[in-house]
Amino acid sequence: MTRPRPIDRRLFLGGAGGVLGLALSGCTTTPFPGSEEIIPAPPPPEFSDDVILMYRALPEERFPIPAVDLTRLDPAFVRAVVDYPTQEVPGTVIVDTPNRYLYHVHDDGSATRYGVGIGRAGFEWSGRAHIAYGREWPVWTPPADMIARQPSLEKWRHGQPPGIDNALGARALYIHQGNRDTLYRLHGTGEAHTIGKAISSGCVRLLHHDIIHLYREVKWGSPIVVLV
Numbered sequence: 121m122t123r124p125r126p127i128d129r130r131l132f133l134g135g136a137g138g139v140l141g142l143a144l145s146g147c148t149t150t151p152f153p154g155s156e157e158i159i160p161a162p163p164p165p166e167f168s169d170d171v172i173l174m175y176r177a178l179p180e181e182r183f184p185i186p187a188v189d190l191t192r193l194d195p196a197f198v199r200a201v202v203d204y205p206t207q208e209v210p211g212t213v214i215v216d217t218p219n220r221y222l223y224h225v226h227d228d229g230s231a232t233r234y235g236v237g238i239g240r241a242g243f244e245w246s247g248r249a250h251i252a253y254g255r256e257w258p259v260w261t262p263p264a265d266m267i268a269r270q271p272s273l274e275k276w277r278h279g280q281p282p283g284i285d286n287a288l289g290a291r292a293l294y295i296h297q298g299n300r301d302t303l304y305r306l307h308g309t310g311e312a313h314t315i316g317k318a319i320s321s322g323c324v325r326l327l328h329h330d331i332i333h334l335y336r337e338v339k340w341g342s343p344i345v346v347l348v
Contacts, residue, residue, distance in 0.1 A: 197235020
């Protein structure tokens with residue numbers, strides 16, 4: 121088993137109840153003028169039989185889930201049990217925002233590590249909270265400010281029915297601070313190419329298969345820590 125490199129465990133704690141924003145920047149790559157060389161695409165990564173089995177189709181679900189398109193998943197973000205020494209109590213969920221991982225802490229110095237997609241610039245959050253509860257195949261109700269930004273979501277103002285195309289996917293874990301709903305969620309997605317990217321409106325997304333796995337393991341009331 122490959123041990124991950126140590127990560128920066130700084131917490132960005134502060135006002136507004138500990139839910140804060142952090143600006144990020146991006147860049148693009150542009151070929152230099154006159155370059156006509158055609159570089160072939162790299163071959164798709166090879167995955168072990170165990171990984172293929174882990175991300176197989178799930179026809180037994182209420183809404184059948186297709187197998188993960190592994191050609192679109194960075195192998196670095198495959199679910200794995202890794203060494204993870206931490207002072208956080210077992211059962212804690214830790215979102216390592218810079219490295220695009222979520223860890224569910226075990227009691228033996230290890231953790232289950234999941235690849236995640238996170239909030240894009242302007243929609244990030246950080247701090248401490250807890251997982252209040254979860255839902256299987258939840259209804260998704262977009263916040264009013266999201267509908268204002270994306271009028272096409274008006275049709276879901278009173279809730280998008282559960283299903284494979286629902287924005288929250290197969291499972292959702294709801295994050296509260298005290299008795300207040302932060303409106304942030306851990307939830308499922310079938311879009312393997314978004315794992316490892318800053319692409320959401322603030323929620324943390326996992327593959328359907330991974331959120332189902334985490335949903336089975338996590339206990340309501342467990343602390344969640346979001347690192348920046």
